[in-house]
Amino acid sequence: MKRKLTLKLIAKELDVSISTVSKALRDSAEISEDTRQKIKAFAKLYNYKPNNIALSLKNRKTRTIGIIIPQIVHHFFTTVIRGVEQMAREHNYNVIICLSNNDFDKEVLNMELLANGSTDGFILSLAKETLQKDDFRHLTETIDQGMPVVMFDRVVDEIPCDKVLIDDREGAKMGVTHLLKTGCRKIAIITTEDYVTVGKLRTKGYIEALESYDIKVDPDNILKLDSIDRCDQGCVAKIKHFLKGKDLDGVFTVNELFAVEASKALRTFGHNVPDDVSIVCFSDGDLSKYATPSLTTVSQHGEQMGRKAAELLINKLERPEEEEEEYTTAYIETSLIARESTKKLK
Amino acid sequence: MKRKLTLKLIAKELDVSISTVSKALRDSAEISEDTRQKIKAFAKLYNYKPNNIALSLKNRKTRTIGIIIPQIVHHFFTTVIRGVEQMAREHNYNVIICLSNNDFDKEVLNMELLANGSTDGFILSLAKETLQKDDFRHLTETIDQGMPVVMFDRVVDEIPCDKVLIDDREGAKMGVTHLLKTGCRKIAIITTEDYVTVGKLRTKGYIEALESYDIKVDPDNILKLDSIDRCDQGCVAKIKHFLKGKDLDGVFTVNELFAVEASKALRTFGHNVPDDVSIVCFSDGDLSKYATPSLTTVSQHGEQMGRKAAELLINKLERPEEEEEEYTTAYIETSLIARESTKKLK
């Protein structure tokens, strides 16, 4: 096991000073053509690569972006990561990913850890527990320390930072409107509790869509579940109970899993999808694509969100010190992908 | 925007030396109780946290593990990451994730980048292109530099490092045997080209299972696709063409996507799953669980793989310098999850 090559070692080996080596490698005119060539040849031969840690310390820049997300076994988040990764790579940044597991303490720990020199800035989506606790000190503190933060998807308004959102309200409205256009009139929604911003907004879009068709919103047709990304036994039971015996011709859900379960439940009750009841859901993953029947979805374009978030962050990082602080909120368009769970438009 | 607090700043503020501050904070007996309290109070008040980069440089340890995987929008890999993350967290390590996108050059670049000080060791699964090219210099070089590497899932034998594998052969054998036990006799396999080790081994398991039932292997019943994680239009067409008009009662596939497409194709051709043709696949993701019919799978336990890989790496990292170099290959057990795509065992 040979020790990693450093400037110092090269200097000793070639009997010149460290500064000379450094300058030669960076093609400084101060160094004679001869010495320069000699040093470069040596460095190349032994595959010298500068130590990133030393550079980070010196430059007080790591060229690393930290992403903190609630979950990684999750299609949407992985697409976002992919987007961030792409953009980061294009701008010569690295990416560190940390998982909060929807746990407040872990989120705080992760931020503290990464904030102590490991990254130049953050991209994050809040843990469920953080949203419930309504405690964002770890965020404001990090921002106060001059570390740029970009929030996406699960954000809170009061934090002063860039944000990337999809227009959940508009997306939901589009989804529900698709149900309305294909003839549905008795439409239920399966959503999350209101502390999850996205759930709340999607519920709002649902209501707006109905109202624009002059349909009264029936609270009995709204099911709020205390789950964000998972659909455990409890949820399944609630969905079944909710749908049982209800007179519906359309169901809108805020994620794929709820939709798949709803679809199963409806078929259990003898309903045909989409002939008796149509289904539209948010989030476009493999599940929607490969389920039977495949699901009509409102696609979130996670990759685009990731790219946008990274772009905003990198802008902040490379902006000259003096520039005025200013926060952007970017919206990513959703789009409707019609599949088998809804009837054809006439 | 206040500047991050450093030892130097605290020292200046309290009019003591930097060493004194450092020692006080680490509870050194060299510093008087009085000064110690004063310094600690100050540090706490202004929320001092040591700079990780400086520490990494000093200690020549980053306490960071690098993971390089071909893809992140992929259930199996995300479960592995989750496992690595857990184990890393338990041992106070950080995790950096990089994506190779199945691209050789990107894999090399990522490794070089992370090897230059950013991480203490690697966990990786090879890019498809790397396997095809059969060029592993970036790996051997990294290992030569004394950086421990653990490979998982997509490995190559000749690299001297720890490895974590599932017993693909045995897993496939178990899956195919399940088909045999439930009465299937004319079983096809949809697998990958042989340069993908896992595909090759699974094909082997398929053959062994058939042979143990004295069934002759029919080359016409083996479809090798040039795709690892995705199932694009080309694949779908090949699967349809392969299954069309074939007299089969069982299909084994090396991943979920192939199985879902096979299932669809079979239904298109008027076959009922599982009554006419049963299906078993490798990889246990949401798709298998939520497809209709849900799929009987050989579960890979990615999380366990991740944990094991991290454990092996951390062992290497914390082992005393002098200790004998020795490489382990760990196998993770697979298990069969019976669902609706196969008939009940009698």
Add this chain to the structure above:
DNA sequence: TTTTGGAACGAAAACGATGTATTATTAATA
């Protein structure tokens, strides 16, 4: 002969932290 100026290189500080070696101060001992 002395001055000037450029070419080619080296010394040293800095980034932030740690730990070893030293020094300064005071109290206890001979």
Add this chain to the structure above:
DNA sequence: TATTAATAATACATCGTTTTCGTTCCAAAA
């Protein structure tokens, strides 16, 4: 009173770079 020991603090080197500022050396100009 002189010496020793203990206490409390500081100086300094180090990790690997970059960069500013000197320093040498030598040839050309005065």
